[in-house]
Amino acid sequence: MIGFRTLLIKEIMRFWKVSFQTILAPLVSTLLYLVVFAHVLSTHADIYPGVSYGVFLIPGLMMMAMLQNSFANSSSSLIQSKVTGNLVFVLLTPLSELEFYWAYVVAAMVRGMIVGTVVLFTALFFFKLPFENPGWILLFGCLSTIIASTLGIIAGIAAEKFDQMAAWQNFIILPLTFLSGAFYSISSLASPWDMISRFNPFLYMIDGFRYGFFSHSDVSPWLSLFIVGSVCVILLWVTLSILKSGWRLRG
């Protein structure tokens, strides 16, 4: 347990020491999205009864920031350690695959949660946000950041250079988060885009998360929970199998 705790604290210290880049920068960009979209679409009709577009936007932006930062934390830590060679200090130790996995995941979740929480508290200065089901908010927040952090670990292991990591970030994570209903309700999409959107697992993370705030969602929160939970379990199994095999870590 001490080994796991040490790696976890080291990973948290790693992003905390550069918090301008890892916490403040994503906070500013997320708030800019909020300011610009909420202003431009301030005359937009309420998305749900009594829920203005600006208020609707906050959980989506929070989740988008949480997902992107969780992914960025585990993936960038691993690729940097691999490229500079200092991952050897972890690989030489008696840490198990499970300890390795959870240390990277929890540290990435912490960063995602910090960014999400700061976005929320800042937004609360300008908007009045309901918290209908806090348990759902927490549940979807945790499961979704576990998924993003796990994807970050897979990307960090699979990528052999920064260029490949940028491809994961820009061609997989960014489109999936942007096209997940963070900025809109999928019920507003025309066919076949509403149907295509339903194949994006990130949609269910954001929709379930939003349900926690408004008690309104595009799909049943139970269906979202089932899909998000299943994706979480599958990714956990895949990542532990990769770590056990030593692929791209232990030649």
Place this chain on the structure above:
Amino acid sequence: MIPAIEIRGAEKRFDHLLALNSVNLTIEQGEFFALLGPNGAGKTTLINLLSGLSRPSAGYLRVMGHDVVHDYKEARRNLGVVPQELVFDPFFSVRETLRIQSGYFGIQHNDDWIDEILSNLQLSDKAESNMRTLSGGMKRRVLIAQALVHRPPVIVLDEPTAGVDVELRQTLWRFIKRLNQDGHTILLTTHYLEEAETLCNRIAILKKGNLIKLDTTANLLKDSASGSLEEVFVSIMQEGVESTS
């Protein structure tokens, strides 16, 4: 007594390249052992197999009786490895680096031992400095300190004095000799043959993945007209592969 290192039929293949060919080797506890060979002979591959950085294609390796694959936790607790490359984590100070490394091995409150290592490696005044600010020689010494934080009985040094000035080299060897006198088993790879000659009681020589010579330093030097290991090494390199199993 359980051997410090036991290697039986160790093989490592990278696609079509046979990097290690059925290596058999036993190193007893307390030995100061040299693993020599030209570049690409398989020295680092063998060390990577021992330390778990790489997995054997065939055979087995044990550290203090613990299989490096099936009982990796105990094998790694018994092994301290100083890697060849000058790697470091730029986010942390020397002391933070060593505390973190101790924690990976389940050790807390290790500052007394950390201070002793730092003092022996003449790094006490750099304890709070960030790793980025250290010179190459200092970074090399921190790598040695990292390998020692968990007090492993077996220490592997993969070319520890590469690029290190003469004075520092002497300091390092005094410290490593003392560790050996205290009972630690030392496995050393080096290109400085005079180091192996002076320090090590047994020597193994690898060539193209094969263990072609394994003997005491005294016996190897007996075969040389000039009495230098360099001459022995060159003549062995020119010979064919011998059986050493």
